[in-house]
Amino acid sequence: MSYPPPPTQPPRPTAAGHSTKKLVGMVVGVAVAAFALGGGTVYLIQGDDSDSKPSAVGTPADDTVTAGAEPEPEPSDTEPDVNGLTDAVKYDDGVEVRLSGYTRGVTSAYASVENAPYVAFTVKIENGSKSMVDIGTGYVTCYAGEESRQAEQVFDSEHGLEGMPSMKLRPGRTATAEVACEMPKNEQYLQVELAPSGEAEVAVLAGNVK
Secondary structure (H helix, E strand, C coil): CCCCCCCCCCCCCCHHHHHHHHHHHHHHHHHHHHHHHHCCCCCCCCCCHHHHCCCCCCCCCCCCCCCCCCCCCCCCCCCCCEEECCCEEECCCCEEEEEEEEEEEECCCCCCCCCCEEEEEEEEEEECCCCCEEHHHCEEEEEECCCCEEECEECEHHHCECCCCCCEECCCCEEEEEEEEECCCCCCEEEEEEECCCCCCCEEEEEECC
């Protein structure tokens, strides 16, 4: 007795075909929903997936740039000029300072530094500016010897060594003062730094005193 062959079943869809149908169904569903909510026309555009990928056009340009080198500023000379011990120092505002009359001696027993060897000089300030010069705010500092050690200023009324006056020098006027600094007899090098007022730049005078 023969049996009829079993009914032929339709082939099952492959996994790829099943996924494609699900994707198409999702797109159609979204399109229908958008149409129903917006009341407009929905266009479905089917294209190759490769169109949505960016494609390189040529070789990217090199973004590296070379900056031009800035010229280095030239160093400016901010140090004061060194003048001779008898040179006149002239300021831009018209004030002039000069040292002269260098003498050596020994202070008296009643001086601020008693029985000390010193070097004395006359300080002359000419106010050629248009305003008063406050000499009381100026100063004088001495450096003596080969090692340029700071020398203490001495005051000795017996020898007329009173130092700089505390006054305001009017335009067109001149003031003089006798200044002395302690200096060993066996030393010759002397450097004097002074400013006629607190607003003036420091003047430097240097040389040997025999």
